[in-house]
Amino acid sequence: MLIQASRFVNSFWLIFFGLSVVADLNLVPGLSGFLRAVAKRGKDDEGDDPAGKRRRPWWQVTVPHGWFTHFYVVGVLWNAVALFHSLIECAWAGSDPSVVGAALASTLFQAHVTRRLYESAFVSIHRPGGRMHVVGYLIGVVYYICVPLTLAHPLAAAAVVGSVTDAWRRGSIAYLLEPVDGTKLAAAADGIRHVLKFAFTASGRSGVGALMSGFCVMGGVYAWGVGNAHQHRYHVALAKLRGGEKKRENVEKKERTGAAKEYGVPRGGWFESVSCPHYAAEVLLYVGICAVACGSGLGAGGIATGAAGFGPAAALARTAPMLASVAGNLSIAARRNHEWYLRHMPDYPKGRWAMIPGIL
Incomplete structure (x- = not known):
């Protein structure tokens, strides 16, 4: 089952990335237009569907944009299951840094997706009538199933797949964590200790490899923290713009049409350089x-490091397709949003980039 699950996850990332490229470069005109529509984040723009394509049945199957919250519910719950098993494996194989590092990565993702659930439910203001295509909705759900399995170490992933198989066989989702006994809870608690120690000391190992490992771990935690802080800041800023505007900007909006009247021009921070800093922060x-x-x-000396699934090369093989897919999908969304702002908001700053200054 683990092999089949791994193949499914890898195939999803490859297909996800491939479709992003097709959509962004308009390689297949009919399909590319449909994929760009699927990637829309709720803005209603009749100009996105030339030649009356919106009348075609498959363009009409949409769900409320507010259903974005469902993605984070799935992410929080599913990653919690994966993280629980990761912590247990971390305790049982705590001497191998690749196992502990994977558990730390899952912990960081749990914090991130929990914040996104809070923002989606209590901060973001979804425009009434905003829609997203049902295909995009289903892809989003699968996305938040695949990320936890990608970040989890193969040992933990095997435990997760085994628990899912057991739950399916017994007909109850309660078995996803079964049996939860004192031994497993103690192991999970011990796994938390290993993860915290690793996050702040990179296991205290010595040598060039260990130094590189420490740089990657500490630098990664720092990048994660900066990205989360900035993304939250910009989501709050965008929500405030939707909630109320200055009088001057309301006057400017009279020149706009359609849904553009509901959007303000964001200011401050990364917004002065790019239109979608929240996407840049997510990347x-x-x-x-x-x-x-x-x-x-890196630099690990554990006996398990050379085994299949262990070590930096195996982790890179798991996570690189995911990272490429995330960057590709967000770049499409950023470019579309940027073009939408320029097309419908005459007062929008013309010197901004879409997501990354000087690049996109």
Whole structure:
């Protein structure tokens, strides 16, 4: 089952990335237009669907944009299961840094997706009538199933797949964590201790490899922290713009049409350089998580390091397709949003980039 699950996850990332490239470069005109529509984040723009394609049945199957919250519910719950098993494996194989590093990466993702659930439920203001295509919705759900399995060490992933198989066989999701006994809870608690120690000391190992590992782990945690802090800041700023505007900006909005009247021009911080700094921040935090997962095994001397699934090379093979898919998908969304702002908001600053200054 683990092999099949791994193949499914790897195939998902490859397909996800491939479709992002097709959509962004308009390689297949009909398909590319549909994929760009699927990637939309709720803005209603009739100009996105030339030649009346919106009348076609498959363009009409949409769900409320507010259903974005479902993604983070799935992410929080599913990653919690994966993290529980990761902590147990971390305690039982605590001497191997690749196992502990994977558990740390899962911990960072748990904090990130929990914050996103809070923001989606209590901070973000979804425009009434905003829709997203059902295909995009289903891809989002699968995405938050695949990320935890990608970050989890193969030992933990095997335990997760085994628990899912057991739950399916017994007909109850309660068996996803069964049996939860004192031994497993104690192991999970011990795993937390290993993760915290690793996060702040990189296991205290010596040598060039260990120094590189420490740099990757500490640098990854720092990048994750900066990305999370900035993304939260910009999500709050965007929500405030939707909640109320200055009188001057309301006057400017009279020149706009359609949904553009509901959007303000964000100011401050990274917004002065790019239109979608929250997407840039998300890419940054994922880079940090992947750096932790990949760099943790550098210079390790544990006997398990050379085994299949252990070490930095194996972690890179797992996480690189995911990171490429995240960056590709967000770059499409950023470019689309940036073009939408320029097209519908005459007062929008023309010198901004979409997501990364000088690049995109």
